[in-house]
Amino acid sequence: MKNHPTNGIPSLSRLLLISSLVASTSMTTTAAVALEKPSQPKLVVVLVVDGLPQEQVTRYRDQYTQGGFRRLLDQGAWYSDAHQAHGVTVTAVGHAAVLTGAYPYQHGIIANEWVDTRSRESMYCTQDGNYQYIGDETKPDDGTAPTNLRVSTLGDELRYGTGNRAKVITVSGKDRGAILLAGKTGTAYMYMKKSGAFASSSYYMQSHPNWVQQYQANRPQDRFYGQEWKPLLADSAYANDADDAIVSDAKDRFPFKYDSKSGKPDAEYYGKLLTGPYVDEMTLDFARAAVEGENLGRNPAGVPDVLGVSLSSHDYVNHAFGPESRMSHDHLQRLDRLLANFFTYLDKRVGLENTVVVLTADHGFPNTPEFSKSIKRDAQRINAKDLMSALNQHLTERFGTDKLAVKWSGPVVLLDYQLIAQKNLKREEVETAAARFLVSYPGIADAYTRTQLEQGALPATRIAKLMQRGWNRQVSGDIMVVTKPYWYFGSGNHGTSHGSPYSYDTNVPLMIMGKNWVKPGAYTDYAEVVDIAPTLAHLLRVRPPSGSEGRILKETLN
Incomplete structure (x- = not known):
């Protein structure tokens, strides 16, 4: 069958050319739209x-x-x-x-x-x-x-x-x-x-x-x-x-x-x-x-x-x-x-x-805590003043020196290292004794000492990792304390507070x-x-x- 030229271009070739031009135009339009899209937010x-x-x-x-x-x-x-x-x-x-x-x-x-x-x-x-x-x-x-x-x-x-x-x-x-x-x-x-x-x-x-x-x-x-x-x-x-x-x-x-x-x-x-x-x-x-x-x-x-x-x-x-x-x-x-x-x-x-x-x-x-207890959870408030008093009493009995735990800066205890040196006590022994006592205290799950935190010698747990991140060598105190789930440091008989490494305190919205x-x-x-x-x-x-x-x-x- 004889080809019928149109303007010197065979019909099939012309169709391919038109298709190519359409595709090219489409690509150009897409590129223009892409260029119009803002590169960064205002x-x-x-x-x-x-x-x-x-x-x-x-x-x-x-x-x-x-x-x-x-x-x-x-x-x-x-x-x-x-x-x-x-x-x-x-x-x-x-x-x-x-x-x-x-x-x-x-x-x-x-x-x-x-x-x-x-x-x-x-x-x-x-x-x-x-x-x-x-x-x-x-x-x-x-x-x-x-x-x-x-x-x-x-x-x-x-x-x-x-x-x-x-x-x-x-x-x-x-x-x-x-x-x-x-x-x-x-x-x-x-x-x-x-x-x-x-x-x-x-x-x-x-x-x-x-x-x-x-x-x-x-x-x-x-x-x-x-x-x-x-x-x-x-x-x-x-x-x-x-x-x-x-x-x-x-x-x-x-x-x-x-x-x-x-x-x-x-x-x-x-x-x-x-x-x-x-x-x-x-x-x-x-x-x-x-x-x-x-x-x-x-x-x-x-x-x-x-x-x-x-x-x-x-x-x-x-x-x-x-x-x-x-x-x-x-x-x-x-x-x-x-x-x-x-x-x-x-x-x-x-x-x-x-x-x-x-x-x-x-x-x-x-x-x-009142609501948590109503649904059978173990939950209470911990009085930090009472905890510090009990800790110092224990350290006095153990080392024969008063007020080795000098300040509470929740959830961290500050020890008196100057007094520890004056009494020729070993820092790590005092820290360890304090931490062991604290984990025996009602509502306390764990305690990490300055020596552990400085050396990165903490347990390989999620909570320990979070506490390590929360401790600053120059600014923080000497023993980080972790409460049990649903317990927290506070007083009174209503209301609640936060500050723990548990998911109810850490899991937050993130939307973009x-x-x-x-x-x-x-x-x-x-x-x-x-x-x-x-x-x-x-x-x-x-x-x-x-x-x-x-x-x-x-x-x-x-």
Whole structure:
């Protein structure tokens, strides 16, 4: 059969040419789309919910709105087996881990407060008497600066890598929450319990910028005076929560009213606000003001910015009532709605397609001992003063010398090595005798001595590894103590606390959302909070923080 040429090109060849041109055009279009995809986010938002165990996030999942926690769960990557992987799980230590990627043995924040091994005076994690709050009263042990933080943060590296053009702003209901996220070169704002304002310190600046002054002038902290915190949902929604009679006194139940004896907003009222939903609402409102006041996510230099938000109130609620309570349950539902509104705001202002959002927690929470006992667990509080008295009595009987154990700096005992030397005693013998006594004390599971910790001669167990990471050679005391599960150091007959190496204290949410960089899904891989900093450093194309030991969560990245 004769070919019928068209413009000199055989029909079959022409079809192949057209197909090739179509494919080429398709590839060009795909390449153009790829080029349009932002290479790095314009804004990184790091949310830390103080005192939020992972199990609470999933336990109430069916009651969330579409835009808050559910948005993170559905549109982000989230890890069910993520942990604060150090042994002393408290606010300061957990916040320091988030953007340093480091463990306490490196970053130096070993607790919220500790006893200085030389002076034997108390040291608060973020105290520095050289600096004062701006426009607010400052006490000697108030948190004003990151002086005790020994390593850099993600924000520090981003600022360095962009010639200080990137902005790093943090806000929290607690000074340590803001300061330890901000690092050395960011700017921290914290809630002032006496005035109810958010303020910075003279470490960062001498006076507040205009946007902060305008925000403060409206006194948003006063708008909740006389309001009540009542359950958000129908009674049936709380059917699986602990009975109020188990977790609280009769006077500490819904509804909670926010007022004061003076009949007007004052320090009593501002302090009350922390245990409830309103300080978190104000924290997110202030974060919005910071986004606009600092133009975050629209940096004229074309570099990314970082916003750190630490939401403090869930910790206060869980301390007071336990994570099993309907108060904690309700608070998390309210926080869900606050987050939904905040994400909607970010989408309108910056665009979530330009934003990476991370949500995690500084620590989890055990149940109250009263609730644990009601479900047949072995659980109690341990009085540290009684423990130290019994320990010293035992050491006196053993070595003939009083007060060899000189200070308690939970969960660590400080020994008097000078006295031990004066009495010609052997340090290791005293340490070993103390540790052996401690493990025989009710509620104590184990104890590790300075000699063991210095030499790395601990048992090959997960808990020992976490405790080793939580001990700093220069800052920490001499014997680290581990309670039995569900026991903790404290007093009273209601409420609970945290700080152990057990999973209820270490297992926290870790969620990352950013559709241009992150693959959504539920991940069963083991992850740690210290993985956040190197992962974000990879996305921002800056070097990891100086003490970072986490891994890049590459399985989640596009």
